Amino acid sequence: MAKRVVWTDTAWIDLESVADFIAKDSPYYAASFVREIRDCARSLNRMAGRGRIVPEIADKQIREMVVQNYRLIYRVERSRVAILGIVHGARDLKALWARRN
Numbered sequence: 386m387a388k389r390v391v392w393t394d395t396a397w398i399d400l401e402s403v404a405d406f407i408a409k410d411s412p413y414y415a416a417s418f419v420r421e422i423r424d425c426a427r428s429l430n431r432m433a434g435r436g437r438i439v440p441e442i443a444d445k446q447i448r449e450m451v452v453q454n455y456r457l458i459y460r461v462e463r464s465r466v467a468i469l470g471i472v473h474g475a476r477d478l479k480a481l482w483a484r485r486n
Contacts, residue, residue, distance in 0.1 A: 387430045389465040396458075399471040403455065418453065422471060425452050429459060429466045 392400075400422060408415035429436075429450075436448035439458060447469070450457045454474050460467045 388433055388462075390426055390430050390468065391465055392426070392468045393470070396468040396470050403471055403473075422452050422455070422457060425450050425457055426459070426466075426468050433459075433461045433466045 400419065404415045404419050407418055434448070436450045436457075436459065438445055439447050439449050439456075446461050448459055448461060450459075451474070456472045456474055458469045458472060460469055
């Protein structure tokens with residue numbers, strides 16, 4: 386059964402921030418990155434379990450997919466997949482997660 390993919394406000398803000406950062410050097414690559422992230426998120430409607438469990442969180446419902454240098458963090462729920470955030474791979478996710486939750 387297909388799940389509905391929903392974006393949290395935090396995830397949208399993350400995506401906009403990353404796109405703005407990339408666009409400073411290349412609007413073309415910023416748009417390409419946004420398309421790649423959105424395509425990855427959309428694909429989770431049928432294959433939500435394919436991402437790995439986020440090691441810093443160790444919750445089997447919180448998973449991630451790596452897109453370029455960024456981690457697309459999401460939560461698998463019964464009938465939906467919630468996109469929680471987009472974090473650069475070099476960031477300290479554990480500290481960031483503690484501040485957001």
